[in-house]
Amino acid sequence: MASPRPSIRQLECAVAVADELHFGRAARACAITQPALSAQIQAFEELLGLRLFERGRRGVIVTTAGAPVIEQARAALAQLDRLVESAASQAEPLTGTLRLGVIPTVAPYLLPPLLPGVRRAWPKLRLVLREEQTARLVEQLALGALDLLLLALPVEQGTLEELPLVREPFWFVAPAQHRLAKARGPLPEQALADEEILLLEDGHCLRAQALDVCRRAGVETPGRIQATSLSTLVQMVANGLGVTLLPEHALALELRPDTGLVARPFKKPAPSRTLGLAWRPGAARAGEYRLLGQTLAAVLAATGGSRRRA
16 A cells, blocks of 8 residues: 655645745745644654654754755655646747756846847746856756756756857956057967966856866966956956956956956957756756757847947
């Protein structure tokens, strides 16, 4: 005889309590009364034979035994959501909700020009965006909290289906009075050899890509100062702490006239990164993801010229 199964409502209540760490707020999130939520949690714990939560003076905490159960409950609910969305997509593609994870070195620069085009092409699609570093996005994708990722390829963590969209060159950025900023023509990578190159902190995939450029240029020890974002990186360069590399899509937003900075291209083949989509192998909506990728690539191609002029 099969073991008794928890109800979907019990899973929803448990995840809500874990998210809110407060029974009152969790009850409001589930649109039920607090006694009703407590009853659902109690029935779930009795079915499992273990305590999921402890109430103390500082609020609710998830027990050690309850933590993996909550993650499995979260994944089960996500799977149910995908089942419903997959069924709906059979009638009409790219409708309903799609949870898209984006890395920080892409989100503020690519999403503003991309999203209007996506809305025009797929007006019934509702994108829910989450900005995180690559490792965290891949983790959330595996748990079912995200459906699709927009990031730099290839993805080192995990085995994912990938769809390249665009190759994005890196540009050299330095104060206007810097010797390389005044040089004529595109720069060779080797010109970086004697420079204090500032990079993002560990965890950003752009750091690893920039380190590859540094190694090819013969830079053994890049700048010791690390930034948490591209905007901070630009401020450091503007304050004379060194030079850096920026992806092309970031130039228009980060290199405003008042920064006093100059961006210079590299000689071909210029150092670059590949941006694209990634999703779980065997995803039910893989065909839709490829269709969305075609739309994104078309919008990127259409806006490329204006971006370079900027």
